[in-house]
Amino acid sequence: MQATLVFAMNCDPCREYPSGVKPAGTVIDHPQAFHLVRQGCAEPADEQCAAAAGVGPTKRRELQRHYERASRGVQPIDFEAYESGLMVGYQEDGHWKHGANWTDGCEEEYYAAREPEDDDE
């Protein structure tokens, strides 16, 4: 059963992949390969895998988008920012890595809009 990785993924370092990374496009031939398709990491590379995964193309694209978000460590509070293209992950200092729609000050505005309201009466 074969699936093709859609992202570069970590593996145990070995002779073929000494850096411990299998690049996107690598074909995984494994009885559990369909799980990678269900998780949004891979596309089925044969009929057996497609049947076992049981996930259509539209759902696969959605799963892949969600997997990419998870693999970038995006926190739930930032999901909306990720989905709207403001950010694609985090810099070393914890601030956003800029997305295609990032604008000056958007990160501050985003969090300000989500601050809990003062419930003093």
Added chain:
Amino acid sequence: MSITPVKSKGTLLQMKIATVYTTVAGIETLKAGEMKTQTFNAPTLDQTASGTPKKPTGFTDFGSVTGSGFYDPVLAGHRLLEDLLTTPASQDWQILWSDTNASNWTFTGGGFGLTVTAAVADGLKFDFTIEIDGNVTFGS
């Protein structure tokens, strides 16, 4: 020499499936360890110091990895966690820290525990425990 604090944001827990490590989505907290070398007490009647000598047995208990996060019962990655309960098996894991070298710890889980909590004032959440089987490999 000064330490550069590493942010927690971006830390990943990954489980090995079909030869590659896949990220477990929705993790909020992760606590790895309570690792401890094993010792035995070795006091003798003729020792002069009052303190109890402790000597290494040569074994280390690497403890467990615990954590919590948001739970999605239909998410394939979370269904695989349920599979570990219905079909207990050893499972390889990796923690990827968010430092510049992307340091990692890899280990095998011999046991797995899952608690899911639904609460009025919160989203559906889960707590998990992975009991470490053998050694942790501290990679960089």
